[in-house]
Amino acid sequence: MPGHAPLTLIWILIEMHYPQYNNRLIMATFTACLLWSNPLLAEDLNEIYQLARQQDPQLKAAVASREAAYTARPQALAGLLPHITFRTNADRIKQDSSLSGSSVFNNTGYDLSLTQPVFNYRAIQQYRQSDFTLRQADATYGAAVQELILRVSESYFNVLAAGDNVEFARTNKAAIARQREQARKRFEVGLIAITDVHEAEALYDQAVATEIAAINEQANSLETLNVITGAYHEQLHLLQDTIPLVKPDPEGMDKWTDISLKQNLSLQAANAAVEIAKKSVDIRKADHLPTVDMVLSTRNQDVGGDFAREFDTDSISVQLSVPIYSGGLTSAQVNESAFLLQQSRQQAEFERRSTVAQTRNAYRGVLTGISQVLALEKSIISTRSALETTEAGFEVGTRTIVDVLNSQRLLFQTKRDLARTRYDYILNYLRLKRAAGTLSPDDILRINKYLTVSDNS
Incomplete structure (x- = not known):
């Protein structure tokens, strides 16, 4: 009876050290404990x-x-798939000019690029x-x-x-x-x-x-x-x-x-x-070999000040990166x-x-x-x-x-x-x-x- 090991051990100790208490009452109590634990x-x-x-x-x-x-x-698959990155900027510029005096203007812009690995061993x-x-x-x-x-x-x-x-x-x-x-x-x-x-x-x-x-x-x-x-x-x-x-x-x-x-x-x-x-x-x-990436990007820049202008730039490029010495x-x-x-x-x-x-x-x-x-x-x-x-x-x-x-x-x-x-x-x-x-x-x-x-x- 695996679960009865502690109770059995207690009974053995009682039997060894307290033989005068080995009566029906203790036996009945011990038996009840066994039945309860079963x-x-x-x-x-x-x-x-x-x-x-x-x-x-x-x-x-x-x-x-x-x-x-x-x-x-x-x-691992992520290294073969395109990576898309979006960046934006907003600048507050104070300009002092001898022609127009002091002025405050904003520069804002964003850049969205997609990089597709062409060769990355x-x-x-x-x-x-x-x-x-x-x-x-x-x-x-x-x-x-x-x-x-x-x-x-x-x-x-x-x-x-x-x-x-x-x-x-x-x-x-x-x-x-x-x-x-x-x-x-x-x-x-x-x-x-x-x-x-x-x-x-x-x-x-x-x-x-x-x-x-x-x-x-x-x-x-x-x-x-x-x-x-x-x-x-x-x-x-x-x-x-x-x-x-x-x-x-x-x-x-x-x-x-x-x-x-x-x-x-x-x-x-x-x-x-x-x-x-x-x-x-x-x-x-x-890591000794070159990598080739194709990069598609679109850029918007809004420049304030005396020469305020806004321009958009779209580009496609192939980038070659050659490790020389690390x-x-x-x-x-x-x-x-x-x-x-x-x-x-x-x-x-x-x-x-x-x-x-x-x-x-x-x-x-x-x-x-x-x-x-x-x-x-x-x-x-x-x-x-x-x-x-x-x-x-x-x-x-x-x-x-x-x-x-x-x-x-x-x-x-x-x-x-x-x-x-x-x-x-x-x-x-x-x-x-x-x-x-x-x-x-x-x-x-x-x-x-x-x-x-x-x-x-």
């Missing part, structure tokens, strides 16, 4: 994911980043660069969506694993408590030595400490999930004991690696960054962009290698998970048989209480390991699909089919 409906993986899509800060940041990147296209390259900027933005956003699916799934199953640890710790403690009580009774009738009782007491105290640590870890895992969804979750659906163990399709690590190198979204974003850097070099080199700035900027291109290429190579490693690790993780699940299922059968044999030996005096408790602990640990292995199998499958660029919300729905409501919900 939600009407447990949440499944898809519900958690849908909430995360709305609330996750990292995904919201990715959305904003993509929207910002999309402004690169109109910004920098603007052309900026527009071409915007194509790769949009590709990078889409790939980065898609990778963020896939990363959210994986983060939600990892956090969800980490909560379930932490809950399993609590349940197994609690079951182990209860078993030790029963054996401790049996040891006390057997000691009272002289069947065992006091050392067996002390060993049982020590193991029980250790079990209590283990349970407290497990409850704390469960609370921590819930906090991690809260970071993604912005909400606290009291109860989650559990994974069924039987889930299909399916091998990756297509089979073969190399096939999955080839798919990942073509479709991995983070790698696509890194490759787009290389193309952006290439265009940045061209943009900087363009103090070495342009050359330095070209060198800078060339080094940044090398940087982006190395980052893309790192992303390529990481993609290959992630794919191969996840593929092996899926196959290993299948083998581990099958092996642990068999191990539980043999471990349970061993426990029954040990308990029988304890009854006839050939095995000690420690042997029984160790056998019980081994069974509980095997069950916990089996549950954790099932979670890891699912997560590795998701990691494999994320590396291949094929992870989608449909995978959440497929997993959701194998989740079930807890008996305690």
Whole structure:
């Protein structure tokens, strides 16, 4: 029961330090608190994911980043389109003349101009660069969506694993408590030595400490999930004991690696960054080239004073601007962009290698998970048989209480390991699909089919 971790911890502390108050009143109060904290409906993986899509800060940041990147296209296009400028002036002039004496008059005018770039290699390259900027933005956003699916799934199953640890710790403690009580009774009738009782007491105290640590870890895992969804979750659906163990399709690590190198979204974003850097070099080199603009303008000027007149001027011109020397700035900027291109290429190579490693690790993780699940299922059968044999030996005096408790602990640990292995199998499958660029919300729905409501919900 994930949401009950704080209450359970309080009850353990009461049980340890105030045994004299372990009466029906406190038990009834504690039970009422549990019932009050228990939600009407447990949440499944898809519900958690849908909430995360709305609330996750990292995904919201990715959305904003993509929207910002999309402004690169109109910004680049603006460098190829006409620019229209309007200017006006109004002057109040006082004039002293030997002919006409002192006078005050106004000068007014306006200037309307349209500038159309005819040749601007920098603007052309900026527009071409915007194509790769949009590709990078889409790939980065898609990778963020896939990363959210994986983060939600990892956090969800980490909560379930932490809950399993609590349940197994609690079951182990209860078993030790029963054996401790049996040891006390057997000691009272002289069947065992006091050392067996002390060993049982020590193991029980250790079990209590283990349970407290497990409850704390469960609370921590819930906090991690809260970071993604912005909400606290009291109860989650559990994974069924039987889930299909399916091998990756297509089979073969190399096939999955080839798919990942073509479709991995983070790698696509890194490759787009290389193309952006290439265009940045061209943009900087363009500052060495001349620009040609066509300028259309109309001007009106109304001049007062002794020579008052008004005139209109319309003109069309072609302006050539040739950069001669900028103090070495342009050359330095070209060198800078060339080094940044090398940087982006190395980052893309790192992303390529990481993609290959992630794919191969996840593929092996899926196959290993299948083998581990099958092996642990068999191990539980043999471990349970061993426990029954040990308990029988304890009854006839050939095995000690420690042997029984160790056998019980081994069974509980095997069950916990089996549950954790099932979670890891699912997560590795998701990691494999994320590396291949094929992870989608449909995978959440497929997993959701194998989740079930807890008996305690």
